[in-house]
Amino acid sequence: MEEQVKNKIIELIDVTKAYKDTVVIENINLYVKKGEFITFLGPSGCGKTTTLRMIAGFEMPTGGKVLLNGEDITHLPPNKRPVNTVFQRYALFPHLNVFENVAFGLKLKKVTNTYRNEAGDTYQKKEHLSKAEIAQKVKKALEIVDLEGFEKRSISTLSGGQQQRIAIARAIVNEPEILLLDEPLGALDLKMRKEMQLELKAMHEKLGITFIYVTHDQEEALTMSDTIVVMADGVIQQIGTPTDIYNEPKNVFVADFIGESNIFNATMIANRRVKFCGKTFDCVDDGFEKDELVDVVVRPEDIQMVAPEQGMLQAEVISVVFKGIHYQILAKVGKTEIEIQSTKQKAVGEKIGINIAPEEIHVMKKEFTVNRFDGSITKRNTMEFGDGEFECDVTQLYPNSHLDEDGYLITAKGEKLDLTDVEVNVEIGMNNITMTDKSEDGGAQGNIISMIYKGDHYRYIVRTENEEDYVLDSEDMWNENDYVGLIIPANKIKLTLKKPEDK
Amino acid sequence: MKKLYFSRKQLCIPYSVFLVLFVFIPMLLILVYAFTQEAADGSLYFSFDNFLNFFTNSSKLQTLGVSVTVSFITTFFCLIIAYPVAYILARSGWKHTYVLLMLFIMPMWLNFVLRITALRELLNIIGFLGKYDYVNTVIGMVYDFLPFMILPLYNSLQKLDQSLLEAANDLGAGDVHTFLHVTLPLSMPGILSGITMVFMPSMTNYVVSETLGNSNITILGKMIEEYFSTYDDMHMGSMIAIILLVIIFLTMLLSGGFKENADETSSRGANLW
Incomplete structure (x- = not known):
């Protein structure tokens, strides 16, 4: 526990944000470990960007505290925080060229230099960086984003991808403790996005600083993050590693949002016995009452297709779509549709049997509203x-x-x-x-x-x-x-x- | 029935006629008048006399000086009054800013002579009239041209992307630095456009200086009018008009008013002239 506390770079305690009567963030508690790549994931309007903006200092929480390295920074303005942001639409200064954009933060920075006077005593002086130092740092930052030699270019002559890289260079050149990225790849095309995902990941490893990333793209989150925070309606749904989130979703929302899933209305018949689609299955989840209504989540790739007489459920194939690596098969069990991913091809109309292994049946408490x-x-x-x-x-x-x-x-x-x-x-x-x-x-x-x-x-x-x-x-x-x-x-x-x- | 069809060229005809009749020919006439003199028999001959006369006559040069000074001071005050107003209106985020904006713009819709006459009465009541001719003239011009400064400034400040200010803040800039290095340069198109919109009419609008300056102030516009109507010397009048035109052209050139709209990021749409 003690070690964990030491590692926290950012901690949000009971953070709430409300505009007039609308609560956008409700009592959020989370911490970010030093050096990790953490992603806030959720549909638009879930409060992920607001949370990021509170860490950046653009928004002040209406309740709760934001701690940086254990110190309360809740009401510190953005320019006093060792945090830099890569904005959604880059927000590069159109009246400045690439060099001036990247150097913007450096020119403001003051460092403490130590000097020795004639008597031999040392004294310290807070100074701006020298021109040569700034030029050196800008050059290095542009190298990291692969745009060396672009110093003199005007922003308007750059492509979206290049602007994106400049925005990243402008942020990392200040050597922030935390880099905040607000859907930075949203405006790029698919191919570019995939490339940048890997590059950002590599950059994270190289720089060794904490990345806090906001996205609505679950695949992006799974690819890049050490930790994912799934949010919906201003509330954290689950915090975990990509594997945890994918394999052990805490509730139906997470299961549905991350990857494809079949969600069934089910009833616990007995301990570790759950009934859905008219049949009773063994499962491995404990802690439910008898006859409790639950949700059962099964990933499409975890469903086994067998001969009709060997399956727990009998189904009829109603559609087959080739997806490259696998087939996406829709089958009907009675009135319920089940999505299956399999490398085996099936014909529409074919009768199949369906089996699901107990450990692939994820039983979740039903949030009844x-x-x-x-x-x-x-x-x-x-x-x-x-x-x-x-x-x-x-x-x-x-x-x-x-x-x-x-x-x-x-x-x-x-x-x-x-x-x-x-x-x-x-x-x-x-x-x-x-x-x-x-x-x-x-x-x-x-x-x-x-x-x-x-x-x-x-x-x-x-x-x-x-x-x-x-x-x-x-x-x-x-x-x-x-x-x-x-x-x-x-x-x-x-x-x-x-x-x-x-x- | 045959459908009427106009080619693009045909559609241009009315505008070409307009340009020739109302721009090209008058300009040519002014140019001809400015550089000619009338001989005793009524024939015209080419001459630089008017040009030389203007730049050697001290009273004309003084008028030029007064015009430029009054315009300069007017523009300066318009700018320092309009910028905060436009800034507050554009960046307040208040839903009904257009109501306030309209209140600032509304005087423009009132009859100009009425406004100036009313102002004259006001200045009379507080005892300025007849005492401070220059001050009164500047007050009148600022009052008159303020909306022309507010509008382009408001436009360019409103287009300013909030995230740029946040970015500057994020990179360590305080409010003052952000204003000087981001807001101000990015609102420059609005400032320049406002300056041209105020500077140019203040050089010529002699109704204000006549009414509020108690006819003691002569600006270039007034002088042109005098040469045309009082002295019946169209040649000198035209020359002054040409000189004024060149001055305005030069100010535009200096303020970058002719720059091509190269990148859409600079909000040059605010430039109304």
Whole structure:
């Protein structure tokens, strides 16, 4: 532990950032070890850039502390921090040439020189670097980024890739303790990006300083980093090495964001026994309660295809795409689609068996925020989902639309649509479902299989005959195994059209 | 029915006619008048007399000196008043800056003579009128031309990329250094454009100097007007006009107003002249 503390170059403690009422960063705690290559990874708007900007000093946290080598630098302005940034769009000074850009920081720098006076006493003086020293350092920095001899060039004559390198040279020439990189490769084309990834990695090893890198590209993060911090909605989801993050994602978000994954709704039948796709599998994850609803994540490359009779699951191949090194195969098990990556080719329509090794089944706690179902519209304003039939408002699928007398939907543009059998995603908040004794009044019926006391309310799970689960909050007390009807007001059923790739 | 079709060349015709009628021919006429004198029989002969006369006549040279000085002081005050205003408006990040900007620009929409007359009354009330002719003239010109300085400055400062300021900060520059080495040079196109937009009209706009300077100040514009209408000497009037044109041309040349728009990073779009 003690050794770890010594190694921390940057530490964020309970850091929060809010603009007016919007919280962009919520109570972040993390540390960066000296000399490591750490990447903040997440979709846009997850707060990764804001976190970086707080380390750089461009943004001040609204709560918490930023420590540099154990010292509080929370409110230190950027020019007082031993940190340099490579900006997203380079931010090179257009009125200065390459040399002047790279030398910008050096000209401001003061170093302590020791002199000896006539009496032989030494004294120290803070001085700017000499012209020759600056020129020497600029030359060296340009060599590192492979642009020697570019000193006199104007910024506007450089290509994107060259500007990128100048931006890096301008930052590293100051010999910062930490180099911050804010999506520096985002504006480059794919080939250039791959090249720069490797070069940055090599540069990191050569310079031996700490790199803090921000990207939304998971592949980039996996390629370059020692440590990855996965962020979403201003909260850290997982911190770990690329291998950890890929192989042991902590939650469904991480699994989904890093690489391809199959995510199944599942139930723990017993310890190390999990049920999904209608079958029970062995798994290796402990620490779940019996009948707990969980998410199961399986990587496409971890699924084994066997002869139909040898597989736990029987599936039918519905699409095969050649990806160079492997085939990407989509197969259907009942209603569920499974993505498989394999070097074996299969034909569309072929029946296959599927096996998954226990250690490849990653069981995760389900973060329940909302009930999600796949539904289809049966007739005007009515739809089937979750083993039931409910009234709903289909006009929310198209803005400004309305229904005509015959039940056809008229869009804002006046088009007439027949929505029968259209498949939609259904979301229902846990507060919007009520239970009733008169089960026939409900749109769906089922038994209460779980109730957990949550302090001021109970959380119930109601399971229907065909094993669809509804999760709902209620202040009323019911008993386990009660048979209830579920009532959902039409305006609380949130519908969205399925995108083509969801189907 | 046949569709009307104009080639690019044909579309140019009205503009060419315009240029010939209103630019080329008048310029030529002024040039001819400036370098000729009228003989007794009414015929014109080539002469440098007007040119020599202008540069040897002390009262004309004095007028030139007054014009340049007044313009220079006006431009200077416009710049030091407009820069902070434009800076605050452009960089405040406040959503409704355009309202404030409009308030600064709005006087431009009022009738010019009305504005100056109102200002004259104001100067009269505070007792400046008739006492400080030069001060009044400069006050009037600054008041009049300030929007022409604010607008191009605002434009170039607004285009200034925030990340450049952050980059300077990041590289160790404090606020003053960042301003002097990044903000100021990058707003130079706006400054130059503002200077040309203020300097040039202040050389000629004699309505202000007449009204506020109690007719005690003669600037070049006034002198041209006198030669054309009072003395009926179009030759001398044209010569002064040509000299003014050359001065303006030289200031533009010095301030880089003719530079090609080589790279889009310099926001020369702010140059309205």
